[in-house]
């Protein structure tokens with residue numbers, strides 16, 4: 009628990025179903041105002057600073073956060089692993105107390121999830137998880153926003169209708185590693201009425217505790233969570249097929265054994281269609297992408313919405329920052 013009592017976004021469970029749908033709608037509204045209406049934000053973060061404490065590389069999350077803070081009129085300060093004493097020459101406790109005493113919010117990308125828990129425990133300002141080994145909550149917000157846009161009926165605008173309506177009963181199939189992205193998907197999809205099926209190789213299943221939480225969320229929502237080792241089983245009946253790298257940041261030394269373990273898991277049009285995906289199946293990937301997990305014929309096809317998904321990192325992170333720093337909570 010937090011010593012300071014400020015709200016954070018550390019895991020997907022920090023958002024209730026209502027808060028989740030509100031964030032997605034808010035992100036759609038920001039996107040509409042900025043891109044369609046050409047409206048300025050009114051600079052609610054003028055004079056405020058958000059620190060980006062990143063102990064791992066990042067393209068999307070960093071660019072999304074820095075541009076979002078700029079749009080809101082604040083200053084984003086990037087603090088990379090080589091720049092500050094983050095956990096190397098100074099404890100996380102001390103770092104958290106010092107940095108939070110001078111900034112208004114922190115976006116933190118860490119290794120072990122326990123690191124962000126320590127930061128949050130002692131921080132006097134809101135912290136958003138920009139990826140840990142167990143969760144990537146802001147990524148799933150962008151995934152859901154993208155699907156909401158794709159499934160909004162013609163004639164309606166995404167910012168005027170609820171994602172709980174457009175996404176209800178869709179089935180998402182995950183084929184790949186039981187990693188942070190899968191964990192976050194498992195926890196969030198039930199909250200918008202979506203089903204999830206997953207196929208991971210033996211030994212690369214999702215974290216058992218998080219799976220238990222996901223089953224609980226699904227029970228509350230009346231949705232399905234299906235767990236397989238065979239990609240074909242998971243893809244059957246799927247509206248959306250998703251994967252991610254087989255080698256997450258920090259696992260580089262396991263590359264050889266992982267490539268072997270994931271043989272047969274590469275997504276191809278042939279595999280997806282012969283497994284019985286829905287005729288209008290769609291593809292998502294959080295990026296960065298390697299060819300190992302998905303071939304070009306899927307990744308660059310009209311069924312793939314990965315670049316829209318990448319852009320939506322900005323609008324969803326913007327909505328989170330606006331809630332936590334301007335409105336002081338979700």
Ligand code: CP
Pocket residue numbers: 065066067068069070139147294295296
């Ligand atoms: N999807 C994602 O988080 O990308 P980055 O690692 O480039 O931020």
Ligand code: NVA
Pocket residue numbers: 139187188189252253255256257294295296
């Ligand atoms: N699973 C990947 C996601 C990168 C955005 C990793 O943790 O490296």
